[in-house]
Amino acid sequence: MVTEKKNINKSRPLLEVRDLQTYFYTADGVVKAVDGVNLDVFPGKTLGIVGESGCGKSITTKSILRLIDNPGKILGGTMNLYDQSHDQSQDILKLNNQELKEVRGGRISMIFQEPMTSFSPIHTVGNQITEAIKLHLNHSKNEAIELAEDWLIRVGMSNPKQRLKQYAFELSGGQRQRAMIAMALCTNPDILIADEPTTALDVTTQAQTLDLLRELQEKNGMSIIMITHDLGVIAELADEVNVMYLGKVIESGTIHQVFKDPKHPYTHALLSSIPSLATGHRERLPILPGTIPHPQARPKGCPFNPRCKDFIEGTCDVEFPKQEKIEEGHLVNCHLYSK
């Protein structure tokens, strides 16, 4: 059973998120976890979302599947999911429950950071994988089991028959993440959202998991949204990258544009804090001064201004910078580039 590459218009985004706002109404006040985020996910490409903990990257992707629990709420924005076979798009925010269930796990699947707790501890792995198949593909029980086995082989697991009967806690961390990937991809989704899929794994398993994702993407042609705080993972896998800071995307572009020529001082600082083996002499790594501000005490203007080395008084602490186009595809929100 080989899935053929989808014959598609590569230049039209599969998913177009505009001005997404997800706020949390806590007892201490409103936290604007996601505050006007734009994203474009192109067919067969990988979009990396990178940022420090608490920048809203996870909330952004959870919002895409409307998985925000109380006290969180998606306040506004559009999330147009394009359907190539029917040449029409629908706004995920406007779907009814039935349509939403078809998108969840059907057109957009998700894998999570902690594969251990992301599986139910009292249901077998097979039960949970075949459940996804039965929900989205019109398969009988036996066909579902066969397909699940087939997917466990594709993600590189030995003894698939036996694995299906095992529980998540009987598998190793790497195997669990492979099973998770199999569960997410067995329905042939157009988009896979990977929420820090390698954070909980050791370095070797991390590399294997990333290789596996890339390999599956080449075979199936799905798009990936990769969330991580690890710039190495982004460099390895992403075609495009969005840098987030305090609920906003502050720079976006192709991996080449952003990594070779970072424009935003924050991106710049992030990239320069990666240790390099190439430089022969030993020197201190530059550090980014300060910490992420408390969510209820967002700085006025550009949220990065208190930590920015290029801070312009009277400008950066007054107004959030408009989006500026550096070149085709490379966008930045920073007053340094305001025209």
Add this chain to the structure above:
Amino acid sequence: MINFLIRRTVFMFVALWAVTLISFFIINLPEGDYVTAYIAQLQATGSMVDAEEADNLRIFYGLDQPLYIQYFKWMREMVLYQNLGFSFEYNMPVTEVISERLLLTMILAIACIIFIWAIAIPFGIISAVKQYSVWDYLFTFLGFVGLAIPDFMIALIAMYLFFVWFDFSPGGLFSPEYVGVPWSWGRGKDLIDHIWIPMVVLGTAGTASLMRITRANLLDELSKPYVITARAKGLSEWRLIMKYPVRLALNPAISLTAYILPYLISGSIIVGVVLSLPTVGPQLVKALVAQDMFLAGGIILLIGFMTVVGTFISDLLLLWVDPRIRLEAGGS
């Protein structure tokens, strides 16, 4: 898993043995013995018993021997002949005195457990899933009221209301014509007609606490990552709640059921007196007052046995429903 079962079974027998020791110890706690009580009783009716006659009585009943010998005799009779001794009060073997009461107690306890589960689990689920809704507040309110009112109070209120409204006295487990007659279909039906009032009265507190426990457990489970995974898969909300978090939240409820059993029996003593139930509770009180030692000891022993065996059964149930226990128990 076999190892675990063997170990667990051995522990059960150790616990049962400890129960016999404790029962025997409790029986011998009060000053004096049956003969002392017997003499006091005779004196109250005006007859006198001299010291020699009292000693003869003690020898007759074996009360003159050291405690450990009394204990071993008691144990040997119990293990070899299922004989719990002789009730001085009733002049009958203990087993005969309590057998029907014990059966009715078990029936009532099982009815209570079914009632508790049937009410507490669904209400607890609704309370957790619709947290802070009208239903949650209503069930929480009812739960606290149920916990706060002592069950004998509920029994009295129930009796009063039934008497005033329906001119019907809800005492006992049978209509008068079925008391003390052999079992028949009519008697069974009569029991079913009568059992539900004591069942509700006795089950109220257990229902309230199990509902709170189910709610708390489920609230914990509802925020676990596997719930989000299931939701991201496209499962409908109720289906996923019933399949995943509810199943996990039920495990503590299963282990709790073992503790409901002794609670129902000891808790049923006052209610049993108020509602004049033919259960072992009221009989235990009577036996203790009369210092009818083998009867009291027998009842305490059987309640203890039921608790130990109930815990064992609930452990087996947990083993069956929770693979984590099943497989980890096998590994160690």
